[in-house]
Amino acid sequence: MSGLILSIESSCDDSSIALTEIQTKKIIFHQKISQEKEHSAFGGVVPELASRLHAELLPQILEKTQSYLKDLKAIAVTTQPGLNITLLEGLMMAKTLAYALNLPLIGVNHLKGHLYSLFLEKDSIFPLGVLLVSGGHSMLFEARSFTEMKIVARSIDDSFGESFDKVSKMLGLGYPGGPIVESYAKNGNDLAFSFPLPLKSKKQFAFSFSGLKNAVRLEIEKSKTKTMDLERFKADICASFQRVAVEHLCQKCNIFLQQNQQQDKQCQWKHFAIVGGASANCLLREKIAKLCEDYALILLLSPLEYCSDNAAMIGRVAIESYMQKEFDDFNLQAIPKMQTF
Ligand code: KG4
Numbered sequence: 053m054s055g056l057i058l059s060i061e062s063s064c065d066d067s068s069i070a071l072t073e074i075q076t077k078k079i080i081f082h083q084k085i086s087q088e089k090e091h092s093a094f095g096g097v098v099p100e101l102a103s104r105l106h107a108e109l110l111p112q113i114l115e116k117t118q119s120y121l122k123d124l125k126a127i128a129v130t131t132q133p134g135l136n137i138t139l140l141e142g143l144m145m146a147k148t149l150a151y152a153l154n155l156p157l158i159g160v161n162h163l164k165g166h167l168y169s170l171f172l173e174k175d176s177i178f179p180l181g182v183l184l185v186s187g188g189h190s191m192l193f194e195a196r197s198f199t200e201m202k203i204v205a206r207s208i209d210d211s212f213g214e215s216f217d218k219v220s221k222m223l224g225l226g227y228p229g230g231p232i233v234e235s236y237a238k239n240g241n242d243l244a245f246s247f248p249l250p251l252k253s254k255k256q257f258a259f260s261f262s263g264l265k266n267a268v269r270l271e272i273e274k275s276k277t278k279t280m281d282l283e284r285f286k287a288d289i290c291a292s293f294q295r296v297a298v299e300h301l302c303q304k305c306n307i308f309l310q311q312n313q314q315q316d317k318q319c320q321w322k323h324f325a326i327v328g329g330a331s332a333n334c335l336l337r338e339k340i341a342k343l344c345e346d347y348a349l350i351l352l353l354s355p356l357e358y359c360s361d362n363a364a365m366i367g368r369v370a371i372e373s374y375m376q377k378e379f380d381d382f383n384l385q386a387i388p389k390m391q392t393f
């Protein structure tokens with residue numbers, strides 16, 4: 053076996069380790085232990101609990117990679133953005149391994165990881181327009197190369213995924229809210245409630261989900277004084293909320309795609325991608341696919357299994373750094389708020 057990179061992901065509530073072959077980009081090993089059940093009781097991620105669970109789970113996964121240790125060429129780890137105390141668990145493990153095995157260390161940006169989840173086991177495609185939707189971020193950016201990323205729009209408050217988590221919590225449906233709200237929405241009437249479309253008339257090129265979340269909260273409060281079919285109500289709230297949240301993303305994506313069309317021909321991108329945990333949302337995929345069709349763009353999506361946080365995408369980014377001999381020293385720090393892309 054030619055050289056491998058061992059990668060570690062612990063930026064939030066998924067403990068994950070992968071082994072990727074540098075030459076072929078093949079994923080040799082990948083395991084992720086999700087902590088969703090443990091955090092579900094609290095309606096969201098509890099950082100201290102997540103950190104303690106990483107300390108327990110990462111070594112369990114690492115043990116399974118023992119027979120490959122002799123083939124390792126580098127150790128990669130997510131360093132930003134994320135929860136400080138959970139990032140530190142992965143970083144400590146990475147530094148220990150790099151030191152003990154005398155291997156170079158590679159710090160990886162988690163959001164770049166989501167971007168490279170498009171290119172697992174294959175070559176990258178640039179330039180492209182990207183919609184990134186996760187629990188921590190909602191943004192639009194242009195990716196021109198491994199190092200050239202230009203963010204053009206971000207959320208001014210909550211992220212898309214986070215708004216699903218909050219709606220789910222308000223309805224008492226559990227965590228993570230994305231898949232739960234999506235599945236409730238399937239049985240609901242998406243026109244039952246006319247929630248306001250965020251930043252509709254504003255020129256501001258940004259996302260916002262807190263107003264929509266508040267509108268949902270008010271409807272739930274009103275419902276407490278009425279007798280009704282509760283399951284129907286929950287399904288209708290989920291469907292109506294999801295319709296507006298997706299429409300908001302699509303409205304801003306439409307502006308982004310228009311802007312692309314107005315660029316010089318040689319600068320225009322022909323591919324558009326949706327990445328991040330919330331890119332698994334079926335309605336979003338369907339609506340963005342239609343938008344891409346209208347603009348004659350090719351839509352790129354990550355395999356469903358790798359939309360949410362995982363170490364394989366971190367390993368894929370690390371291959372690029374390894375090829376360019378971009379290594380970090382032992383001063384490598386965890387950076388909760390993203391500084392560089
Ligand atoms: O990328 P990710 O795994 O973690 C972060 O980097 O934040 O994304 C997790 C987020 C959660 O907020 C989750 O509720 C949301 O993605 N999510 C979804 C769906 N699946 C996961 N949101 C909407 N629809 C989904 N099907």
Ligand code: ZN
Binds near residue numbers: 166329361
């Ligand atoms: Zn993520």
